Amino acid sequence: MARIVDVANLAGVSTATVSRVLNGKNVRPELASAVRDAVMELGYSPDRTARSLRRRHSEVIALVLPDVENPFFTAVARGVEDVALEAGFSVVLCNTDDRPDKEERYLAVAHDEKMAGVVLAPATSTPPIDRLVGNGRSVVVIDRRVTHAVDQVTFDNRSLGYRATRALVERGFRRIACVTGPATTSTAVDRADGWRQALEDAGLVADDGLLVHANFRVDGGYEALGALLGRSPAADAVLATNNLAGVGVLRALADRHGGPLPGPDANRRSPGPELGVGIVGDLPFATSRTSDVVLVPLNPRDLGVTAARLLLDRISGDDTPARHVVQATEDAAAVVQAAR
Amino acid sequence: MARIVDVANLAGVSTATVSRVLNGKNVRPELASAVRDAVMELGYSPDRTARSLRRRHSEVIALVLPDVENPFFTAVARGVEDVALEAGFSVVLCNTDDRPDKEERYLAVAHDEKMAGVVLAPATSTPPIDRLVGNGRSVVVIDRRVTHAVDQVTFDNRSLGYRATRALVERGFRRIACVTGPATTSTAVDRADGWRQALEDAGLVADDGLLVHANFRVDGGYEALGALLGRSPAADAVLATNNLAGVGVLRALADRHGGPLPGPDANRRSPGPELGVGIVGDLPFATSRTSDVVLVPLNPRDLGVTAARLLLDRISGDDTPARHVVQATEDAAAVVQAAR
DNA sequence: CCGTTAGCAGCAATCGATTACAGCACGACG
DNA sequence: CGTCGTGCTGTAATCGATTGCTGCTAACGG
Numbered sequence: 001m002a003r004i005v006d007v008a009n010l011a012g013v014s015t016a017t018v019s020r021v022l023n024g025k026n027v028r029p030e031l032a033s034a035v036r037d038a039v040m041e042l043g044y045s046p047d048r049t050a051r052s053l054r055r056r057h058s059e060v061i062a063l064v065l066p067d068v069e070n071p072f073f074t075a076v077a078r079g080v081e082d083v084a085l086e087a088g089f090s091v092v093l094c095n096t097d098d099r100p101d102k103e104e105r106y107l108a109v110a111h112d113e114k115m116a117g118v119v120l121a122p123a124t125s126t127p128p129i130d131r132l133v134g135n136g137r138s139v140v141v142i143d144r145r146v147t148h149a150v151d152q153v154t155f156d157n158r159s160l161g162y163r164a165t166r167a168l169v170e171r172g173f174r175r176i177a178c179v180t181g182p183a184t185t186s187t188a189v190d191r192a193d194g195w196r197q198a199l200e201d202a203g204l205v206a207d208d209g210l211l212v213h214a215n216f217r218v219d220g221g222y223e224a225l226g227a228l229l230g231r232s233p234a235a236d237a238v239l240a241t242n243n244l245a246g247v248g249v250l251r252a253l254a255d256r257h258g259g260p261l262p263g264p265d266a267n268r269r270s271p272g273p274e275l276g277v278g279i280v281g282d283l284p285f286a287t288s289r290t291s292d293v294v295l296v297p298l299n300p301r302d303l304g305v306t307a308a309r310l311l312l313d314r315i316s317g318d319d320t321p322a323r324h325v326v327q328a329t330e331d332a333a334a335v336v337q338a339a340r
Numbered sequence: 341m342a343r344i345v346d347v348a349n350l351a352g353v354s355t356a357t358v359s360r361v362l363n364g365k366n367v368r369p370e371l372a373s374a375v376r377d378a379v380m381e382l383g384y385s386p387d388r389t390a391r392s393l394r395r396r397h398s399e400v401i402a403l404v405l406p407d408v409e410n411p412f413f414t415a416v417a418r419g420v421e422d423v424a425l426e427a428g429f430s431v432v433l434c435n436t437d438d439r440p441d442k443e444e445r446y447l448a449v450a451h452d453e454k455m456a457g458v459v460l461a462p463a464t465s466t467p468p469i470d471r472l473v474g475n476g477r478s479v480v481v482i483d484r485r486v487t488h489a490v491d492q493v494t495f496d497n498r499s500l501g502y503r504a505t506r507a508l509v510e511r512g513f514r515r516i517a518c519v520t521g522p523a524t525t526s527t528a529v530d531r532a533d534g535w536r537q538a539l540e541d542a543g544l545v546a547d548d549g550l551l552v553h554a555n556f557r558v559d560g561g562y563e564a565l566g567a568l569l570g571r572s573p574a575a576d577a578v579l580a581t582n583n584l585a586g587v588g589v590l591r592a593l594a595d596r597h598g599g600p601l602p603g604p605d606a607n608r609r610s611p612g613p614e615l616g617v618g619i620v621g622d623l624p625f626a627t628s629r630t631s632d633v634v635l636v637p638l639n640p641r642d643l644g645v646t647a648a649r650l651l652l653d654r655i656s657g658d659d660t661p662a663r664h665v666v667q668a669t670e671d672a673a674a675v676v677q678a679a680r
Numbered sequence: 681c682c683g684t685t686a687g688c689a690g691c692a693a694t695c696g697a698t699t700a701c702a703g704c705a706c707g708a709c710g
Numbered sequence: 711c712g713t714c715g716t717g718c719t720g721t722a723a724t725c726g727a728t729t730g731c732t733g734c735t736a737a738c739g740g
Contacts, residue, residue, distance in 0.1 A: 001475065004697060014720045019698055028718065048453050049392045050696035053725050058389065060432075060453075068417060068433075071625070074409045081435060090449055092400075093408075093433035095421060109430055113388050113400075135341065218625070250627040285411070285558070287590035288628035344727060354690045359728055368688070390726035393695050 002042035011038040022046065052114055057137075060090045061311060062110040064120045066098040067217075071284045072243055072300045073121065076142065079304025080119055087312050089116060098123045107132060117311045119304075122146050124184065138314035140307045145186040145324075151314065153307045153325045155298060157187050160329070161194025164239055164278040164296040169202045171294065173237035173276045176204070179224040179249060180241040181216035188213065191241035191280055210235055214245060221248020237276030246279030246293075247286075253277070254288065296329075303327045342382035351378035362386060392454055397477075400430045401651060402450040404460045406438040407557075411624045412583055412640045413461065416482065419644025420459055427652050429456065438463045447472060457651045459644075462486055464524060478654035480647045485526040485664075491654065493647045493665045495638060497527050500669070501534025504579055504618040504636040509542045511634065513577035513616045516544070519564040519589060520581040521556035528553065531581035531620055550575060554585060561588020577616030586619030586633075587626075593617070594628065636669075643667045 008015045011034040020027050021035040038044070052058035063080050065073045081091045092115070094106040103123045110118050111131055117138035120127060125146050129139050133150060140151045161178075168176050178195045181188030192211060199206035209231055214220030221240055225248065228235055240246035253275060278294035306327055348355045351374040360367050361375040378384070392398035403420050405413045421431045432455070434446040443463045450458050451471055457478035460467060465486050469479050473490060480491045501518075508516050518535045521528030532551060539546040549571055554560030561580055565588065568575055580586035593615060618634035646667055 003695095015697075016699075016720060016722095017718090020719090023698085026718075031719085045448075045452050047393075047696050049389060049398065050725090051698075052389045053387075053393050053696080053727095054698045056725075068408070069411060069414045069624070071409060071411075074414065077408060077433075078435070085445075090432065090434075090453070092430065093417075094430075095418070105425075108385075112385050113430070244625075247625050247627055251629075254627065254629045283625070283627060284409070285584075285587050285623070285625035286628075287587055287594065287623060287626040287630065289594045290627065343725095355727075356690060356692095356729075357688090360689085363728085366688070371689085387726050390695090391728075393697095393726080394728045396695075 001047075002044040004044070004046065006042055007035065007038045007044050010042065011035045057114045057116050059088060060092055060113065060115045061308075061315075062092045062094060062106065062115050062118045062120075064094045064096060064103065064106050064110070064118060066096050066121055066123055068093055068095050070244060072281060072298070075300035076121070076304040076307075079301040079306075080308040081304075083305050083308035083312065089312075096123050100124055100127075104128050111135065111137065116315050119307045119311055125186065138311055140311045140314070142303055142307045143187060149322045151310050151322050151325070153303055153310065153327055154186075155303070155329060156326050157190035158194040158197070160280045160296050160298075161191035161239070161241060162198045163194070164241075164280050164294055165195045165198035166202070167294045167296070168237045168239065168276055168278045169198065169204065171237075171276060174204060175210070175233065175235045176237045176239055176276070176278075177210040177212070177228050177235035178239045178241065179212050179214055179221055179228070179245050181214065181220070181245065183213050185216070188216070188241060195239055195241070214248075216242045217244045218248040218251065221245030222252045223248070225249045225252035235275065237278065239278040239280070241280045243279065243281030243283060246277070246281060247283065249277060249279075250283075250286075250288065250290075250293070299327070299329055341387075342384040344384070344386065346382055347375065347378045347384050350382065351375045397454045397456050399428060400432055400453065400455045401648075401655075402432045402434060402446065402455050402458045404434045404436060404443065404446050404450070404458060406436050406461055406463055408433055408435050410584060412621060412638070415640035416461070416644040416647075419641035419646075420648040421644075423645050423648035423652065429652075436463050440464055440467075444468050451475065451477065456655050459647045459651055465526065478651055480651045480654070482643055482647045483527060489662045491650050491662050491665070493643055493650065493667055494526075495643070495669060496666050497530035498534040498537070500620045500636050500638075501531035501579070501581060502538045503534070504581075504620050504634055505535045505538035506542070507634045507636070508577045508579065508616055508618045509538065509544070511577075511616060514544060515550070515573065515575045516577045516579055516616070516618075517550040517552070517568050517575035518579045518581065519552050519554055519561055519568070519585050521554065521560070521585070523553050525556070528556070528581060535579055535581070554588075556582045557584045558588040558591070561585030562592045563588070565589045565592040575615065577618065579618040579620070581620045583619065583621030583623060586617070586621060587623065589617060589619075590623075590626075590628065590630075590633070639667070639669055 004015045004018050008018045013031055013035060017027055017031060018035050021032045048059065061084055063077055067073055077093055084091045096103040096106060100123050107128055118132060119140050119142060121143040122141055127146060129148060132139055140153065142153045145152060145154055165176060176199065178192055180192040183189060196206040212224040212227060214224040221244065225238065228238065238249055240249045280296045282297050283290055306325055344355045344358050348358045353371055353375060357367060357371060358375050361372045388399065401424055403417055407413055417433055424431045436443040436446060440463050447468055458472060459480050459482060461483040462481055467486060469488060472479055480493065482493045485492060485494055505516060516539060518532055520532040523529060536546040552564040552567060554564040561584065565578065568578065578589055580589045620636045622637050623630055646665055
């Protein structure tokens, strides 16, 4: 491994000059090109560890996610990654499984490794980011709101829940249940609020018997549907407020030999109880026709891009007060989306 | 941020002693506890950057994957992560999109960041790992075989293709097509070889008109099915050799108003051409009943665990000749798997 | 009682890049 | 012609932890 002194010797200059050339400071042109030649000849690339030690932070940013197996979050990761790489940063992906202890550990690692910043989809509304923030590290929270005064990027979750519900209403459904996530996550609560509001605006009932707090995973949606089917009066449609819960709901319906209904008046294509289904989110790995499902697609990649841009701004010194960005979604999503 | 000298001063010892206590060398007990008290009091944690500089490698391992959005690879990531964290390493996830240029870039980053090792699912059969290996860095290749003499962990892909095909044969299918991945990946080729062998063993034809090389993504499977349906004599079943291609096949069938067949003799449940379907892999986000699909489930998490263990061995100095581990799959998978 | 050795602690060098500061050359200006 | 300023370049300190080497202490054997 060539070191900076090797380059300096070969080019006949000091290490300081080599460093300056590599970092774009002013250096006499002929020396600069001598340095560049030497760099090429030796195949030199700076030791990032040494650089980080000196610069007091590394060129790595941490992306801390509740579930890297959820396609929503992997798409976020893509967005963050693309922006970060462009700017010369590497991205570390960390899984918390929505567990505060794992979250804390990863945030500690991010801190101790002197990572330049953190993009965090928090497990709770009060993640332990004080030490990071206190030590001047940049943090951007995504997807779920937190109480800290840090940059945040979320969707307009209330509106998402509202739009999905209204689309079901427009298809003629009247008793629309809601399967949402833990009451501790703002996304679950906000989307359910949108559901409630849409029902009220349509003059329909939104009683608590129609609202189920499950988890935001496939099993949660699956079981929630079972619970809903036992109740009376029965619902004629279900809104799942995230993608995996939606998968669970669809799977539960498929297992009951039915499928989602295009609308209550359409011909049923198979026996058994069927329900209208709305989902906030996308189904990238669906194996059935989903054109009968009301989907409100999200753009998680854009969420990641926005968050990464915000973070890079902060890293390069932006110290304006914390912002809360509401990530726009496609307007087309506001209408009934009969998509794949 | 407390530094090691602060701890040393508070404990009344030298920095060397603090370092030794923290790294489990022999130190007089009373000094050791004084150091530990000081560490607690100051909330000290060592600067990993400085440590890496001195130790000449960091405690980070890179996991370079073709597609972090593929549930197969995210499951691998889980396995690697769990083992690595346990051993005090952090895991960096990198996406190559199966593109050699991105792969090269990430491998270069892994090298320059002095990462302790790399787990690589290669984009080609000759990934640029020579510099890493040449500089003594540990590398474990997974999923696909490469020509280098490095540790490798793969499934028995020939057997996987064989078992899936035989299960279809046992269900009574006779003209079984195969949708596999690029001919440049060993997984695609090996699984297709298994398919061919199973057909021959059953006395059936495996002509090239039944074999389609697509990509290993959803669109590849989708389009391949369309291509197959146009051919004659028509196939009565399809084997998809990976999970996403399988999703594409199922989706294409769903769009044709059909679904997978339990067997040629069963009652068709809806009009239109239907096919038996076999898939090597799992469908974690399927939205339809998959009990009619022949699935040969994999255990990608175990693949990750195995690879990580191998890598950690290498990192801690194991320099035996390169090994090629064939990751075992559940034996139950050898029989027809009518699973979710 | 002295010499030898083992065990432990401390000093200082070290990893490799960055950067404050000093020094030097050259031009402008009084 | 001397002074000052400007703009590079080089020297050496610095980031913080680890570790080779030295030296001290204490125990043990002769």
